[in-house]
Amino acid sequence: MEGDFFLQNDTLYFADPALSSIFCYDLNGKYINSHLSRGRGPQEILGLNVITNDRNGYYIMDESWNIFTIDRNWNRTKEARINWNSDKSIKYLYNHPDPNETGIYEVEYAEPNLRILGKDYLVIPIVTDHVKYNGYGGAYASHFYENAYTIGILTQDSAKLVKMMCNRSPIYAQYRYVPNFKNVIFDTYGDTLFFSFEIDPHIYLMDFPTSQVTGFGKAGQQMNTDYPETQSLEDSDEHNGEDRQKCGYYYDLRYIPETALLFRSFHHGEPLSYDGLQVYKNMQLAAEYKVPKNFRVIGYSAPYYYASGEPDIDKEAMVFYRFQLPF
16 A cells, blocks of 8 residues: 555556555446556556656656656556766766765655656666765765755656756755755655755755756745754664654655646644644745645646545555635
8 A cells, every 4th residue: 555646637546565566446436447567568668767757748757767758548658767977987986976966866765756848858766875974973974065966857768868957955064964854855846846854844856957046935834854964874774764754854746737826735743643734825835734644745637626535444446635725
């Protein structure tokens, strides 16, 4: 029951990484059919980690840096492995940890995401965990938080990395260090990129062709922002689950073009047992609501918005919600 919901027209889709399949349901949760499976055939893929869609079809990324292009009939039309666009040797990269060198980066699978940007590009989260250059401590940790990139831009046709962007916001300079909350969250619409970071109350809107950035947003209410600082990879790993349970952080952005609203989900942290949902209209906070845990808005089909939530393990049931807004 682990995977991602998305909504297209009047159909709910569930992307299942365990089976590399897409399960389809009507808006009442009734099963319709399924597509794709693991393999090398025309309607098979090697794996499924995240999926994104537009009117022409789907893009799927697995956990081995493969990008699959799927048409509207669920045929695999193209496959490409992410090309990090670096000609440097491993030895050179090891001895020269430069945040502008694409060869030291990889996909950030801690919070995977995949979005379409404009007509030609895909957006993925990236991170470097270079042994000499990372966010866990050491001589370059401060430089990492100021200069390492968090988002990579790939070509749709060849999965070639053509641009890295979005350094972490200045809020990270207040800590030494918080690698358990270093992830970027983002969504796209046309040529617009919406992005933020797990501990940043601000949201940023970037016009991709011009790289012009506008900031807006307010902190979620009643968030526990007492983020524990760690000084090593071992320290971070040991306390990662505990830290993310205790503290509040933002974990999802979703823009709904049909109503021009931007939703941001966040954890309050202890002691609260529910999450928060912010609604932005014209870059202004319009409302904030209490919502169930892991509440992620996935789309709109009039008159309802739809969101996914934590599965009900006892009943062995996946859970989604539909709701309306008073504005």
